[in-house]
Amino acid sequence: MPDDDLPENTAPANCRVTIRDVARQTGVSVTTASRALNEIGRMTPETRNRVRAAAAELGYRPNSIARGLVGKRSFAVGLITNDTYGRFTLPVAAGLSSSMADRGVSVFLCAGEDDAERVKANIDAMQDRRVDGLVIAGKRIDRGLPFELPDLGIPVIYANASCPPDAIGFVPDDQLNAHMAVSHLVARGCCRIAHVTGKKDFEASSLRVRGWEEALAEANLSPFGDVCYGNWSEECGYTAALELLAPGRAEWPDAVFCGNDQIARGLIDAATSIGVDVPGDLAVVGFDNWEIFAKATRPPLTTVDMELLELGRVVGRTMLDLIDGKDVEPGLRRLPGRIVERRSCGGGGADLEPRTNETSRHGGGNQREDTKCHTTG
Amino acid sequence: MPDDDLPENTAPANCRVTIRDVARQTGVSVTTASRALNEIGRMTPETRNRVRAAAAELGYRPNSIARGLVGKRSFAVGLITNDTYGRFTLPVAAGLSSSMADRGVSVFLCAGEDDAERVKANIDAMQDRRVDGLVIAGKRIDRGLPFELPDLGIPVIYANASCPPDAIGFVPDDQLNAHMAVSHLVARGCCRIAHVTGKKDFEASSLRVRGWEEALAEANLSPFGDVCYGNWSEECGYTAALELLAPGRAEWPDAVFCGNDQIARGLIDAATSIGVDVPGDLAVVGFDNWEIFAKATRPPLTTVDMELLELGRVVGRTMLDLIDGKDVEPGLRRLPGRIVERRSCGGGGADLEPRTNETSRHGGGNQREDTKCHTTG
DNA sequence: CTGAAAGCGCTTACAG
DNA sequence: CTGAAAGCGCTTACAG
Structure with missing residues (x-):
């Protein structure tokens, strides 16, 4: 005997719970809710906990698109590769992916062919998405992009590919x-x-x-x-x-x-x-x-x-450093297998x-x- | 002899040109600019062209994060796979990627292991990113996700993997x-x-x-x-x-x-x-x-x-249909090689x-x- | 045909 | 310690 016609636990997926919902539920402002959830600012542990509890209860998950818009970053990086066969890129991608995932950064796969136009289109798409960085992966250490990459204003790392003199690259030794x-x-x-x-x-x-x-x-x-x-x-x-x-x-x-x-x-x-x-x-x-x-x-x-998986992880960690604004010496690093x-x-x-x-x-x-x-x- | 101290053509990459810039440059409102660029609404061809010209001149590229926020979609899909070796998933991913790229949809690569926890974390991350859809790819047609997928409110397609009775799946025949x-x-x-x-x-x-x-x-x-x-x-x-x-x-x-x-x-x-x-x-x-x-x-x-590349393309096209709200008969399709x-x-x-x-x-x-x-x- | 305004869901100065 | 307000860059009803 259902109470009424309202579905019980199946909230329409298209109206997900927002930070306003958890703020309202807790009886605090959106500002406070945001701060509580992001562990920033000082506040009574009690408030923080109440916000957290409400978020958990409501199943709140922050919308990373909104977060990206205000933060001017996407928490995502693009992986551009011409290795359709995947033998070299795949371990690199897996390593990259896993080392980034721990920090909430996802990876866009752009498995373009060698065709310069398509590669450019992919890079444009990545810029439109405001990726935090770009990894250019290849299958030959002496081949790179089919054109010179202009300054994108974001970190770029070359993996198992040749890279311009002042760029950062990692290849097997x-x-x-x-x-x-x-x-x-x-x-x-x-x-x-x-x-x-x-x-x-x-x-x-x-x-x-x-x-x-x-x-x-x-x-x-x-x-x-x-x-x-x-x-x-x-x-x-x-x-x-x-x-x-x-x-x-x-x-x-x-x-x-x-x-x-x-x-x-x-x-x-x-x-x-x-x-x-x-x-x-x-x-x-x-x-x-x-x-x-x-x-x-x-x-x-x-x-x-050649430890390509580890190479991918190193690329990921370096990318994270770069995104955090840390200085990384440019140049090509050769990694031992x-x-x-x-x-x-x-x-x-x-x-x-x-x-x-x-x-x-x-x-x-x-x-x-x-x-x-x-x-x- | 430079006019002044302002750098000539090197706009700081972090302050990219927005739609407001092209509106201002054209002397129209942001609304009109948006409509001109998106080819919607009726307007004098002259206005439309002026907006377009300004956009091109300024090198304007729409911020897909902002677009995603208002449109409540990300123009991205998640690809969840347990095929770390990549022999099966890679052609599928390439096909998927190429058929989506034409419509401006990018692919997030989640190359998780079989570990249920990691897979869940990946799916959560994809939800936080409000992906438009999810592709679950596998290396065996009789193995699927290590747990039952709740209703995510977005289209899900299984590729080269087993799928629940009412889901949509594609496998080689x-x-x-x-x-x-x-x-x-x-x-x-x-x-x-x-x-x-x-x-x-x-x-x-x-x-x-x-x-x-x-x-x-x-x-x-x-x-x-x-x-x-x-x-x-x-x-x-x-x-x-x-x-x-x-x-x-x-x-x-x-x-x-x-x-x-x-x-x-x-x-x-x-x-x-x-x-x-x-x-x-x-x-x-x-x-x-x-x-x-x-x-x-x-x-x-x-x-x-087995034509896995084509299978990936079919998955992509079907996903696009689903995202567009078209009806797709549920069930498993077996594709010929x-x-x-x-x-x-x-x-x-x-x-x-x-x-x-x-x-x-x-x-x-x-x-x-x-x-x-x-x-x- | 065009524009002012509201709003997407967050974060972050700025005040209290 | 907490909140009201502004704003990220767009799109989309709603008016003219």
Whole structure:
């Protein structure tokens, strides 16, 4: 037996409770209600509590649009990206999103293509929305926006993309990461370490090459042959392996540092197909820690994780600082990644899998045991 | 020689030009300016043009926060997803984003984890922002939100996720897509068509199984053996192939319909490794059109594309209708995908690659030519 | 055809 | 400690 015709607990969603409602309910002014809710100004704890209680009871939630209008900010940032495939941007976006969410800042996703017009339209839309900041994310550290960004009057951070001289940017430290990968190989006794990577004109390629050379020099080793460039594909890894391990060669590498996990995958497949045991005869380290590949190789791949999620978080925290008006030194920061150990370099990490029994071309033993490594020094 | 100390063309970014500025400049009221800019009301073309010109000259851009406050809407929708990996959500998001952008609606990305608390917090934040609608996107058609969504008073659409009975949802039509894939095989003369797929408790699995059975029945064929379930991995495809093609078997399949591209990849690798030629001896069709896999198999994979990008666009258009107050029949819609032809079923599509010269276990010929297919009917 | 006024839901000087 | 008032930048009845 309902009291009357009024619906009981289903307030029409389009007339949500406002701060006036909680002020009225509490018997204070809107001003006081606002202050109580925002924890500013001094007032008797009793008043504050009564306001809070009323807000809770009414289910009051501040309208962030109104708040944005008076505060002249939106508590939102725009994420502009051209990475439709999302492999690089997504972890960055997730990290950014989570570090901002804690402070009540939301993220607009503008997954534009490379088309300059669309990117501009997206940026305009973000300005119209008075975003507090803009993150420009890319899939290549040597590519940025297709045009120069004018001064928007809001903070801008570049993530995994190239950035103008005086801007703030964060990219993975390719050289250091490569160095780590190669040192990992050296530490495991490898001394004839080849490098198979992607396209030559990617800055990521040259930095990784430099890291490879650097780590080798540090260990008094010489590069094993020339860098093998390709197009980042599995196919290239496959072909490169066949060449590096060709029976007619005077010398075989005992390890290969690969520019990405797909290359490593192709390379391991090729090695296996011609009876070279990984890691017994050949240690392999990849790059990206793209699990779908890294875990599917046999053996599972030891590889470099660029820590893109953490990079996204750092971008978020920096953006928050910038929004708060803190000073941040301009420039490009290179962030270190980490090695994820699996089985392709011997030993084993978290993702241990039983070793296969395939017979090795070299009798199943570890070639490195038999061959004395001589340094260049 | 500058006239005075005032900076010339660099208006402080924080005091952007408002509609009052363009009204003043034109010598009309703010009301008229607003109407001219929004193309509403009747007025002399001359006035309208003068306002427009002033706006353009001043670089006026309406503040969408203010617009949102009065219009009681934000011209933004929230995208809630638990797909951190992004493989499914990203195309959906891109499609959604592009179809909304044309109408000036932006997308908030809430890449929450499965954690119910965080999802709730994200939804609350979206409500505080007065989003015009919410899209709940998932990576499994049989999983939805970890809790029941109360009536939010705004349109909600589920995308590639399960949805409550009276809600609106869009998912790929797994059964139809599977049917298409199998019919494609049948049309090429295959008659012993096996099915290797992922986990049994995924609705996607059972629907695809049904599509397989249905297409077979339609062609008066029987399923080749039992469905081979696994965990969606390459490894499972590999193992399944070894079993299906074991030398001791009474009969071999002449085609395999795979539940995803990874399975197909493993299966093709295994087949090749034991001398079975694809497509010569065995036709293979995958599912997902995940190019990184589909293009890396040798031969490249003929596979089902679920058209997730288009699904995202449809979700966007439907959301726009809903926001406009149009009626949309509740219920779950299953959207068709398409077959992408490559080389793994013979013939060839856009991604033609030269065929390899590997010798086939069956003499390099197409087994299907030699073996008469008998129907069950 | 055009404008003055009210109002969207908040916050923030400015007074008491 | 608390409140009345102004204002953020728009749109939209309501009058002329």
